Amino acid sequence: MSNAVSALQGSTYDGVVRVEEIGLQGMITLRADLGEKPIATALKSVCGTKMPGQRGIESKGDISALWMSPDELMLLCPYDAANDVAAKLTTKLAKTHALVVNVSDARASFRLQGAGLREVIAKLAPVDMAPDQFGIGEVRRTRFAQAAAAFWLTDDETAQIFCFRSVAPYMFNLLSTVSRPGTEVGYF
Amino acid sequence: MLTLQCPYCGVMAEETELHAGGEAHLTRYGPGSEDQDFESYLFKRENPKGVHFERWRHVNGCGKWFHAARCTVTLEVFGTYPAQTTEPPQDIKDTITAKRPGWSLRNLT
Numbered sequence: 001m002s003n004a005v006s007a008l009q010g011s012t013y014d015g016v017v018r019v020e021e022i023g024l025q026g027m028i029t030l031r032a033d034l035g036e037k038p039i040a041t042a043l044k045s046v047c048g049t050k051m052p053g054q055r056g057i058e059s060k061g062d063i064s065a066l067w068m069s070p071d072e073l074m075l076l077c078p079y080d081a082a083n084d085v086a087a088k089l090t091t092k093l094a095k096t097h098a099l100v101v102n103v104s105d106a107r108a109s110f111r112l113q114g115a116g117l118r119e120v121i122a123k124l125a126p127v128d129m130a131p132d133q134f135g136i137g138e139v140r141r142t143r144f145a146q147a148a149a150a151f152w153l154t155d156d157e158t159a160q161i162f163c164f165r166s167v168a169p170y171m172f173n174l175l176s177t178v179s180r181p182g183t184e185v186g187y188f
Numbered sequence: 189m190l191t192l193q194c195p196y197c198g199v200m201a202e203e204t205e206l207h208a209g210g211e212a213h214l215t216r217y218g219p220g221s222e223d224q225d226f227e228s229y230l231f232k233r234e235n236p237k238g239v240h241f242e243r244w245r246h247v248n249g250c251g252k253w254f255h256a257a258r259c260t261v262t263l264e265v266f267g268t269y270p271a272q273t274t275e276p277p278q279d280i281k282d283t284i285t286a287k288r289p290g291w292s293l294r295n296l297t
Binding site for chain 2: 055128141148
Protein backbone atom coordinates (compact mmCIF):
# COMPACT_ATOMS: atom_id res chain seq x y z
CA MET A 1 0.00 0.00 0.00
CA SER A 2 1.15 3.50 -0.78
CA ASN A 3 1.15 6.12 1.95
CA ALA A 4 -2.14 7.96 2.26
CA VAL A 5 -1.71 11.74 2.16
CA SER A 6 -4.29 14.49 2.36
CA ALA A 7 -4.76 16.96 -0.49
CA LEU A 8 -2.62 19.78 0.95
CA GLN A 9 -0.75 17.85 3.64
CA GLY A 10 -1.70 20.18 6.46
CA SER A 11 -1.11 23.62 4.88
CA THR A 12 -1.86 26.52 7.19
CA TYR A 13 -2.40 30.27 6.85
CA ASP A 14 -2.58 32.82 9.67
CA GLY A 15 -4.68 35.89 9.04
CA VAL A 16 -7.98 37.22 10.34
CA VAL A 17 -8.57 33.57 11.14
CA ARG A 18 -6.22 30.61 11.11
CA VAL A 19 -6.89 28.42 8.07
CA GLU A 20 -5.69 24.86 8.39
CA GLU A 21 -6.09 21.82 6.21
CA ILE A 22 -6.72 19.16 8.82
CA GLY A 23 -5.06 16.26 7.06
CA LEU A 24 -6.43 12.77 6.77
CA GLN A 25 -10.06 12.48 7.85
CA GLY A 26 -12.08 9.30 7.77
CA MET A 27 -15.38 9.85 5.95
CA ILE A 28 -18.14 7.38 5.29
CA THR A 29 -21.20 8.15 3.26
CA LEU A 30 -24.40 6.39 4.21
CA ARG A 31 -27.28 6.58 1.77
CA ALA A 32 -30.64 5.29 2.90
CA ASP A 33 -34.03 6.58 3.96
CA LEU A 34 -32.92 8.19 7.23
CA GLY A 35 -36.45 8.02 8.59
CA GLU A 36 -36.34 4.22 8.72
CA LYS A 37 -35.81 2.64 12.11
CA PRO A 38 -33.18 -0.02 11.11
CA ILE A 39 -30.91 2.80 9.93
CA ALA A 40 -31.05 4.63 13.25
CA THR A 41 -30.55 1.35 15.13
CA ALA A 42 -27.47 0.43 13.08
CA LEU A 43 -26.05 3.93 13.51
CA LYS A 44 -26.55 3.74 17.28
CA SER A 45 -24.96 0.31 17.63
CA VAL A 46 -21.94 0.91 15.36
CA CYS A 47 -21.19 4.60 15.95
CA GLY A 48 -22.97 5.23 19.25
CA THR A 49 -24.63 8.38 17.94
CA LYS A 50 -28.28 9.25 17.62
CA MET A 51 -29.76 9.96 14.19
CA PRO A 52 -29.20 13.68 13.60
CA GLY A 53 -32.24 15.79 12.81
CA GLN A 54 -32.61 17.98 9.74
CA ARG A 55 -29.22 19.70 9.08
CA GLY A 56 -28.06 18.44 12.48
CA ILE A 57 -24.89 16.87 13.77
CA GLU A 58 -24.56 14.19 16.44
CA SER A 59 -21.19 13.24 17.93
CA LYS A 60 -19.99 10.51 20.22
CA GLY A 61 -16.31 10.16 21.03
CA ASP A 62 -14.37 10.60 17.79
CA ILE A 63 -17.31 9.77 15.50
CA SER A 64 -19.75 12.36 14.19
CA ALA A 65 -22.84 11.90 12.05
CA LEU A 66 -23.75 14.81 9.78
CA TRP A 67 -27.16 15.20 8.14
CA MET A 68 -26.59 15.90 4.43
CA SER A 69 -30.06 15.35 2.93
CA PRO A 70 -33.16 13.26 3.82
CA ASP A 71 -31.37 10.21 2.41
CA GLU A 72 -27.71 10.91 3.05
CA LEU A 73 -25.57 10.88 6.15
CA MET A 74 -21.87 11.68 6.37
CA LEU A 75 -19.95 9.93 9.12
CA LEU A 76 -16.65 11.39 10.29
CA CYS A 77 -14.23 9.13 12.11
CA PRO A 78 -10.46 8.67 12.47
CA TYR A 79 -8.91 7.85 9.10
CA ASP A 80 -7.65 4.42 10.14
CA ALA A 81 -11.02 3.39 11.55
CA ALA A 82 -13.05 4.20 8.41
CA ASN A 83 -12.81 0.80 6.71
CA ASP A 84 -13.74 -0.97 9.92
CA VAL A 85 -16.73 1.26 10.67
CA ALA A 86 -17.96 0.97 7.06
CA ALA A 87 -17.67 -2.83 7.16
CA LYS A 88 -19.61 -3.04 10.46
CA LEU A 89 -22.36 -0.78 9.11
CA THR A 90 -22.59 -2.77 5.88
CA THR A 91 -23.04 -5.97 7.88
CA LYS A 92 -25.70 -4.39 10.13
CA LEU A 93 -27.59 -3.02 7.14
CA ALA A 94 -27.36 -6.15 4.99
CA LYS A 95 -31.13 -6.59 4.94
CA THR A 96 -31.98 -2.90 4.54
CA HIS A 97 -31.99 -0.82 1.36
CA ALA A 98 -28.84 1.14 2.13
CA LEU A 99 -25.41 1.98 0.77
CA VAL A 100 -22.28 2.48 2.86
CA VAL A 101 -19.01 3.59 1.25
CA ASN A 102 -15.70 4.74 2.66
CA VAL A 103 -15.07 8.02 0.84
CA SER A 104 -12.22 9.29 3.04
CA ASP A 105 -9.91 10.14 0.15
CA ALA A 106 -12.54 11.91 -1.93
CA ARG A 107 -12.60 15.11 0.10
CA ALA A 108 -10.44 17.71 1.78
CA SER A 109 -11.21 19.15 5.23
CA PHE A 110 -10.34 22.56 6.62
CA ARG A 111 -10.54 24.15 10.04
CA LEU A 112 -11.03 27.87 10.60
CA GLN A 113 -10.11 29.29 13.98
CA GLY A 114 -10.53 32.83 15.20
CA ALA A 115 -13.05 35.46 16.19
CA GLY A 116 -13.50 36.72 12.63
CA LEU A 117 -14.86 33.38 11.52
CA ARG A 118 -18.44 34.37 10.69
CA GLU A 119 -17.29 37.22 8.55
CA VAL A 120 -14.77 35.11 6.65
CA ILE A 121 -17.46 32.57 5.79
CA ALA A 122 -20.00 35.27 4.93
CA LYS A 123 -17.61 36.69 2.34
CA LEU A 124 -17.64 33.42 0.41
CA ALA A 125 -20.94 31.63 0.99
CA PRO A 126 -24.54 32.83 0.42
CA VAL A 127 -25.46 32.05 4.02
CA ASP A 128 -26.81 34.37 6.71
CA MET A 129 -24.03 34.12 9.29
CA ALA A 130 -25.66 36.30 11.96
CA PRO A 131 -25.25 34.49 15.30
CA ASP A 132 -29.03 34.27 15.82
CA GLN A 133 -29.51 32.81 12.31
CA PHE A 134 -26.69 30.28 12.12
CA GLY A 135 -25.83 28.50 15.33
CA ILE A 136 -23.41 25.90 16.57
CA GLY A 137 -24.34 22.37 15.56
CA GLU A 138 -26.00 23.16 12.24
CA VAL A 139 -24.52 21.63 9.09
CA ARG A 140 -24.90 23.79 6.00
CA ARG A 141 -24.19 22.52 2.51
CA THR A 142 -23.61 25.44 0.21
CA ARG A 143 -20.98 26.90 -2.08
CA PHE A 144 -17.79 28.80 -1.24
CA ALA A 145 -17.36 31.06 -4.27
CA GLN A 146 -17.54 28.47 -7.07
CA ALA A 147 -16.90 25.28 -5.13
CA ALA A 148 -19.54 23.15 -3.42
CA ALA A 149 -18.79 22.64 0.26
CA ALA A 150 -20.32 21.92 3.64
CA PHE A 151 -19.47 23.56 6.93
CA TRP A 152 -20.48 23.70 10.57
CA LEU A 153 -19.37 25.50 13.71
CA THR A 154 -17.95 23.43 16.54
CA ASP A 155 -17.81 26.45 18.83
CA ASP A 156 -17.99 30.25 18.50
CA GLU A 157 -14.45 30.49 17.14
CA THR A 158 -14.00 27.22 15.26
CA ALA A 159 -15.55 26.01 12.03
CA GLN A 160 -14.93 22.94 9.95
CA ILE A 161 -15.36 22.87 6.17
CA PHE A 162 -15.10 20.09 3.66
CA CYS A 163 -15.11 20.12 -0.11
CA PHE A 164 -14.09 17.80 -2.92
CA ARG A 165 -10.41 16.99 -3.01
CA SER A 166 -10.06 18.26 -6.57
CA VAL A 167 -10.90 21.81 -5.42
CA ALA A 168 -8.78 21.73 -2.24
CA PRO A 169 -6.10 24.21 -3.44
CA TYR A 170 -8.84 26.52 -4.75
CA MET A 171 -10.60 26.37 -1.37
CA PHE A 172 -7.39 26.99 0.56
CA ASN A 173 -6.56 30.01 -1.61
CA LEU A 174 -10.09 31.37 -1.21
CA LEU A 175 -10.05 31.05 2.57
CA SER A 176 -6.57 32.54 2.81
CA THR A 177 -7.40 35.46 0.53
CA VAL A 178 -10.54 36.53 2.39
CA SER A 179 -8.78 36.25 5.75
CA ARG A 180 -5.77 38.35 4.77
CA PRO A 181 -4.88 40.78 7.63
CA GLY A 182 -6.46 44.18 7.07
CA THR A 183 -9.57 42.82 5.36
CA GLU A 184 -11.67 42.73 8.53
CA VAL A 185 -15.17 44.10 8.01
CA GLY A 186 -16.33 43.91 11.62
CA TYR A 187 -19.96 43.28 10.69
CA PHE A 188 -20.81 40.46 13.08
CA MET B 189 -32.60 37.96 -6.16
CA LEU B 190 -34.90 35.00 -5.87
CA THR B 191 -34.90 33.18 -2.53
CA LEU B 192 -36.63 29.80 -2.29
CA GLN B 193 -37.00 27.51 0.69
CA CYS B 194 -35.85 23.98 -0.12
CA PRO B 195 -38.63 21.64 1.12
CA TYR B 196 -36.11 18.86 1.78
CA CYS B 197 -33.43 20.53 3.88
CA GLY B 198 -35.41 23.59 4.97
CA VAL B 199 -32.69 26.04 3.92
CA MET B 200 -33.66 29.45 2.58
CA ALA B 201 -31.52 29.16 -0.53
CA GLU B 202 -30.84 32.08 -2.79
CA GLU B 203 -30.69 31.79 -6.55
CA THR B 204 -26.97 31.06 -6.91
CA GLU B 205 -27.32 27.97 -4.74
CA LEU B 206 -30.06 26.64 -7.03
CA HIS B 207 -30.39 25.48 -10.61
CA ALA B 208 -33.52 26.15 -12.65
CA GLY B 209 -35.17 23.16 -14.30
CA GLY B 210 -37.96 24.72 -16.38
CA GLU B 211 -41.68 24.17 -16.25
CA ALA B 212 -43.08 21.66 -13.76
CA HIS B 213 -45.94 19.16 -14.03
CA LEU B 214 -45.41 18.20 -17.67
CA THR B 215 -46.97 14.96 -18.84
CA ARG B 216 -44.29 12.74 -20.29
CA TYR B 217 -44.95 11.12 -23.66
CA GLY B 218 -42.35 8.46 -24.37
CA PRO B 219 -41.75 5.75 -26.98
CA GLY B 220 -44.88 4.66 -28.82
CA SER B 221 -46.76 7.90 -28.26
CA GLU B 222 -48.25 10.12 -30.97
CA ASP B 223 -45.71 12.37 -32.69
CA GLN B 224 -47.77 15.42 -31.80
CA ASP B 225 -47.85 14.54 -28.09
CA PHE B 226 -44.15 13.81 -28.08
CA GLU B 227 -43.38 17.10 -29.80
CA SER B 228 -45.43 19.08 -27.30
CA TYR B 229 -43.84 17.24 -24.38
CA LEU B 230 -40.38 17.90 -25.74
CA PHE B 231 -40.66 21.45 -27.03
CA LYS B 232 -43.85 23.26 -26.05
CA ARG B 233 -43.65 25.26 -22.86
CA GLU B 234 -45.90 27.80 -21.23
CA ASN B 235 -44.44 31.27 -20.87
CA PRO B 236 -47.05 32.87 -18.63
CA LYS B 237 -47.28 36.39 -17.36
CA GLY B 238 -48.30 35.58 -13.80
CA VAL B 239 -48.63 32.29 -11.96
CA HIS B 240 -46.04 29.70 -12.93
CA PHE B 241 -44.89 26.34 -11.61
CA GLU B 242 -41.21 25.57 -11.93
CA ARG B 243 -38.71 22.86 -11.16
CA TRP B 244 -35.61 23.81 -9.22
CA ARG B 245 -32.66 21.81 -7.97
CA HIS B 246 -30.85 22.63 -4.74
CA VAL B 247 -27.60 21.97 -6.53
CA ASN B 248 -25.15 23.55 -4.07
CA GLY B 249 -26.94 21.96 -1.16
CA CYS B 250 -28.86 18.76 -0.59
CA GLY B 251 -29.00 18.10 -4.34
CA LYS B 252 -32.76 17.49 -4.45
CA TRP B 253 -35.23 18.58 -7.11
CA PHE B 254 -38.26 20.46 -5.85
CA HIS B 255 -41.11 22.55 -7.24
CA ALA B 256 -41.82 26.22 -6.74
CA ALA B 257 -44.99 28.20 -7.43
CA ARG B 258 -44.33 31.84 -8.16
CA CYS B 259 -45.47 34.88 -10.09
CA THR B 260 -43.34 35.79 -13.09
CA VAL B 261 -44.48 39.41 -12.94
CA THR B 262 -43.83 40.32 -9.31
CA LEU B 263 -41.42 37.46 -8.52
CA GLU B 264 -43.61 36.70 -5.50
CA VAL B 265 -43.09 33.13 -4.32
CA PHE B 266 -46.35 31.37 -3.36
CA GLY B 267 -44.60 28.32 -1.98
CA THR B 268 -42.29 25.39 -2.61
CA TYR B 269 -43.13 21.70 -2.36
CA PRO B 270 -41.48 18.30 -2.90
CA ALA B 271 -41.29 16.98 -6.46
CA GLN B 272 -43.03 13.63 -5.81
CA THR B 273 -46.34 14.91 -7.16
CA THR B 274 -48.03 15.35 -10.55
CA GLU B 275 -49.86 18.53 -9.61
CA PRO B 276 -49.49 21.31 -7.04
CA PRO B 277 -50.76 20.46 -3.54
CA GLN B 278 -54.11 21.96 -2.53
CA ASP B 279 -52.63 24.37 0.05
CA ILE B 280 -50.39 25.90 -2.60
CA LYS B 281 -53.36 26.26 -4.96
CA ASP B 282 -55.39 27.86 -2.16
CA THR B 283 -52.61 30.36 -1.46
CA ILE B 284 -52.46 31.30 -5.13
CA THR B 285 -56.25 31.59 -5.44
CA ALA B 286 -56.31 33.93 -2.45
CA LYS B 287 -53.71 36.19 -4.03
CA ARG B 288 -54.51 35.81 -7.76
CA PRO B 289 -58.25 35.02 -8.06
CA GLY B 290 -59.16 33.35 -11.34
CA TRP B 291 -55.62 32.20 -12.16
CA SER B 292 -55.08 29.29 -14.54
CA LEU B 293 -52.16 27.58 -16.24
CA ARG B 294 -52.62 24.74 -18.73
CA ASN B 295 -55.28 22.57 -17.07
CA LEU B 296 -54.53 23.81 -13.54
CA THR B 297 -56.80 26.24 -11.74
